[in-house]
Amino acid sequence: MAKISAFLSASQIRVNAFLKTVLPRGDNQLHQAMRYAIGNGGKRIRPVLIYAAADTFGQLAHPGLDYLAAAIECMHSYSLVHDDLPAMDDDELRRGMPSCHIEFDEATAILCGDALQCFSFELLSNSEIPSDRVADLVRCFARKSGFNGMALGQHYDLVGRANTERELLEMHTLKTGRLIEAAIEMPAILLDQISTHDHAVLNRYAKHLGLAFQICDDILDCTQSTETLGKPAQSDMRNEKHTYVSFYGLDEATRMLNHEVGQAKEAIASLSSGPGMLNAIADYFLLRTV
Numbered sequence: 055m056a057k058i059s060a061f062l063s064a065s066q067i068r069v070n071a072f073l074k075t076v077l078p079r080g081d082n083q084l085h086q087a088m089r090y091a092i093g094n095g096g097k098r099i100r101p102v103l104i105y106a107a108a109d110t111f112g113q114l115a116h117p118g119l120d121y122l123a124a125a126i127e128c129m130h131s132y133s134l135v136h137d138d139l140p141a142m143d144d145d146e147l148r149r150g151m152p153s154c155h156i157e158f159d160e161a162t163a164i165l166c167g168d169a170l171q172c173f174s175f176e177l178l179s180n181s182e183i184p185s186d187r188v189a190d191l192v193r194c195f196a197r198k199s200g201f202n203g204m205a206l207g208q209h210y211d212l213v214g215r216a217n218t219e220r221e222l223l224e225m226h227t228l229k230t231g232r233l234i235e236a237a238i239e240m241p242a243i244l245l246d247q248i249s250t251h252d253h254a255v256l257n258r259y260a261k262h263l264g265l266a267f268q269i270c271d272d273i274l275d276c277t278q279s280t281e282t283l284g285k286p287a288q289s290d291m292r293n294e295k296h297t298y299v300s301f302y303g304l305d306e307a308t309r310m311l312n313h314e315v316g317q318a319k320e321a322i323a324s325l326s327s328g329p330g331m332l333n334a335i336a337d338y339f340l341l342r343t344v
Contacts, residue, residue, distance in 0.1 A: 055341070058334035061109075062102055069101040069127060072120040076177065087158050087166035088173075091131045095149035099267070100126045103237035103335065107256065110330035113245050117182040122191070122240050125177040129199050130233060132170035133208070135163050142212065145286050171199075183244065190243045198236035203228055216296040223265070226298075230271070231264025238263075255325050259332060262318035266339045269311040272297035273304065315340055 073092055078085040101123035108119050138145045138153035139160060146156050155163035178191050197203055207229025216222040238260035242248045248256075272290070276299050280286055290297045298307040318336045322329040 058331065058338055061106070061331050061334070062097075062338070065102040065105045065123075066098045068105070069098050069120065069123040073124050073127065076124055083158060083162050084165055084169060087154055087162050088169055090157060091135050091154050091166055091170065092127065094151050096127070096131070098123075098127060100130055100233060100237040103234065103263075104241050106331040106335055107238050107241040108245065110325065110332055111245060111248065111327050113241075116244065118180070118184075118187075118244050119241065121177045121180045121182055122244060125174040125195065126233065126237055126240070128170045128174040128177065129195070129204075132167040132174070133199075133204060133233075135167040135170070137208065139163060142208075143289060145289055147280065147286055184246075187244055187246060191240055194239055194243060195236055198232040198239075203232040204230075207232065211295060214295070216301075219301070222296055222298070222301055226265065226268040227261070230268040231261060234264035234267055235260040249326065251324075252326055255321055258321035259318050259336075262314045262321060263336060263339070266311055266314035266318060266336070269298045269307055269314060270339050272299045273307055273311065275299070276304070312340065 070093075077089050077092060080086075104119060104123045104126060105114060108114050108116060113119075134148060135154045137143050138148055139155055146153050148154070151157070153163075154166055158166070175192060175195065178195065179188055183191065199205065207225050207227070210216065210221070210225040211229055216225045235257070238256050239253075242253055242256055275290055275297065286292070290300070298310060302310065315336045319329070319333055322332050322336070325332075
């Protein structure tokens with residue numbers, strides 16, 4: 055665990071430092087809200103995955119990675135800002151602090167989310183990213199986060215479309231899994247020397263990891279306190295949303311978490327460069343408490 059803890063810490067420090075250099079610095083309320091939403095804690099799991107995927111191929115120093123990491127954190131933060139709104143989950147706490155619409159107001163929070171989403175794509179157009187890679191990166195990012203990805207998953211969550219095992223899997227694959235997949239696939243697009251075989255391996259790993267991440271979140275939501283989570287505990291139960299715990303029970307959800315982590319590790323085992331930190335990150339999901 056010491057090795058993965060060190061990698062997590064180094065990756066978090068790296069992306070946090072980079073975000074401070076690229077986020078808008080104005081004193082207007084919109085810019086303040088953007089900095090608040092991004093700087094308000096967070097585990098930075100998606101940026102960590104970007105760095106881990108690149109590290110597996112010995113490319114951790116590639117300057118374009120920081121732009122990918124910042125872009126995916128901006129996209130994730132936008133989704134959280136909007137997710138907390140009264141029209142969505144109506145949560146007043148995020149990462150142990152007041153949600154963006156509580157700290158500012160609803161209109162500012164909506165604009166903050168809009169601006170973060172736009173900024174995430176602007177980051178992908180930076181000169182540190184080869185111009186012949188930009189279109190593929192934007193296409194991947196848009197598909198994973200857009201109307202057939204994260205946004206559709208959020209829609210299914212809001213309308214309660216998770217009444218069967220298949221629907222529950224589809225909703226969480228879209229809502230949570232797609233952005234996890236983007237965190238693994240985008241470094242492969244950027245580096246551009248990864249074989250077709252390794253691309254397929256990374257994709258399989260990402261799909262299982264994304265599901266493991268969601269199951270772990272569902273378990274934590276009903277087993278940890280609000281103080282530990284930094285957000286309202288049992289929020290899904292309060293909003294009468296189906297989760298892996300409500301659908302299968304805690305014991306079966308825990309078994310499913312172990313299974314998905316095992317499947318992710320099995321997939322990554324055939325990577326030509328070896329699994330690197332990606333194996334340890336999969337194990338990390340079994341030990342998460344926040």
